[in-house]
Amino acid sequence: MTSPLLDLEHVTKRFGRVVIAEDLSLAVGTGDMVGIVGPNGAGKTSLFGLISGDLAPGGGEVRFAGRTVTKLDPAARCKLGIGRTYQVPRPFGDMTVFENLLVAAQQGGGLRRRASYAAAVSALERTGMSGQANSPAERLGLLQRKRLELARALATQPTLLLLDEVAGGLTDPEVAQLVEIVRGVNADGIAVIWIEHVVRALTASVGRLICLSGGKFVGDGAPSAVLAQPAVREVFLGSEVSAALAGGSLGATGTGDGAASGERSEP
Amino acid sequence: MTSPPGQVKGDGEVAGGARPENGTPLLEVRDLTVNHGQLRALDSISLRVFPGEVYAIIGANGAGKSTLLRTIAGLHRPAAGSVLLEGTDLTRQRPERRARQGIVLVPEGRRLFGSLTVEENLKVGTAYARPGPWSIEQVYETFSWMRDRRSQRTAQLSGGEQQTVAIGRALVANPRVLLLDELSLGLAPVIVQRIYGMLPQILATGLTVLLVEQDVSQALRVASHIQCLLEGRTTLEGRPADVTAEQVEAAYFGLAGVAPAGPPVEGSESLWPG
């Protein structure tokens, strides 16, 4: 029985009264591709923080590649093979794109010179940034920075790649190209967990979709099945539309049930 | 009662809430395009709000809903397009001028003045108010609990109470169009329902409401007209009675061929290599 690559066990995180993660358990195997959806404030980016080490859990364990990493800081976890992009890209502005990737390969990947050059070049080619290799990172526009974010994460030689909303703002053809790149990365054996609001990017690429709401998993399975689950629909569309999809008709106003459709915590 | 799939437009039926399609709308947005840096937040969005309507904008996060309201209020400058109030072009006007003309936004997250009391917050709302039925006294009549707590600092109120004060602050300015941005964020559903329950009273005083709501069902419950945004484009528009749940779902997630497709942002190279 192979143990999962990433194993979260009963992970909990709170900020004061606000629950960010509630008793989350998640297992992701080597080479898996998992998508995560959820409304704003559901705790998706925080979940990444708990995996990558930016957030320390209040309870529970995080295991990666057989090791317990709950107490390890992000740099250590990166060296072990967890690569991650951030919603707001922050490259090293004074350095060129290539230099940014070199830093990632050497520091995050722990590679020596020649190997790090190779890793940086490979990340460049993968994401199609070869033409910008010598551009100063601060001159890149927002969309280019997103590309660089992905390249940097790849340059750290991850076995698990965490993508945080990279498809936002892209046109249809661009989304399709992005999906191709990520599938290529996954085909090389790198496990991917992908948070997205652009749901169609996920439905086109992942085999497993998880819905997160209020710090809890509300759905977990094949994408089309999860999106059809009443609980998941309720999270996004509310109780009435969800009920209507299940087989009522929309427009039955007045008796909207006041029951909580997913927990919402007060700020 | 279903309509053909795809976009649904109100077609001026007289049944309960007519839209005078040929009249001048109270608030109009024409081909509005807003960028955040190189990211296109809104792409050629248009909408028309007629007097007395409750117009709801729905859509997933990143769809551009709040950006739309904030641009109408004047907090963002559009790259193209215009905002009109009763036919007058406001696009070049600063936010405070628009507020004085009657476009008042209740922003996302309430944004009350934390070091001021409830009453002082309301008083700030009256500073540049237009004449009309709403006054601080009227707000106290409508939300009776506020009168007892009027000397309390707003930072000490609960989320739902703060939301109500924020609405009160906007009401005392006697707006013509009240913009409500994500009322329900961070509030328990019961509280949200109670706040939305006040809408009829507000409308009865002659206001028109344009709101952004994350909870689609809630929006459908209160709106007389809805518009769904996805990644900066409109995927659905019409009266709640005319749309099916499937249409809403498809418009919301951008599935089943409803996904917006368009040319890349002018002047920028494609993000991903061909």
Place this chain on the structure above:
Amino acid sequence: MAWVNAIIQGVLTGGLYALFACGLSLMFGVMKVVNLAHGDLAVVAGYIAIFVITVMNVPVLWSFLIVVPVMAVLGYALQRTLIQSSLDRGVLTTLIVTFGLSVVIENGLLQFFTANSRGIGAGLPLVSESFSLGSQIQIAYLLVVIFAVAVVVLSGLQYFLSRSKYGRLIRASADDQEAVQLSGADYRHVFGICAALAFGTVALGGIAYGMYSQLSPTTGTDTILLFAFAAVVIGGLGSLWGTLLGGIVLGVAQQIGAQINISYELLAGYLVFLAVLVLRPQGLITRGAQS
């Protein structure tokens, strides 16, 4: 008994320091502007007073009626132009710009008025005379008047901020600039009024200092700005009455230091300032107490 005298002197000087400090506190509290030219503006006011008195023959005690409004208008204008545009570029830019302003003012004053120090109203009985309490306590009339003026000014400011429409708008703008716009207020105008208040009060302080001591082009940064800063920090950022408390603490510390050894006067004040920064950086009165 000499100690009692020192303490009384220190307390009264606190009033003068409060006049220096309240404008600085206001501008920082509301706009997050650290106006490094603050002290120099007090000196400018003093020099305008001197001009008005010597050239236009206005009686000394009425000079402030001209100078304060002039400075207030100058404050509004400077805020709407120079300071607002540097605020739009960031906090650091504002710091550098006001520093530059300070340099320009000082050198301008040096050019026009030379480095000699000047006093205001030297011959007046109010300025030079004092009264006695018992045999060992001498209190200058001027200091008492300045203290009284400071209390009146602070009360007036406090009332204005708590009760008036613009006072509310100023406090609201300090909390949330954008939300204030949504209520129909142009925050740039509101900030202008805030600056006008700051410049007006520091003008009073400058004239008072010119009467109490002497003014020279560098007095602004040498003395006034530092004392203002110290009073604000000791008293607590965000509290108007805190500037009076801070001024009093500073003044008393200085006078006690002077009693020990005349050259310890300034040092004692700054040691107390340092102690507050280390032990209670939020100051003696914290924000919650205001309005």
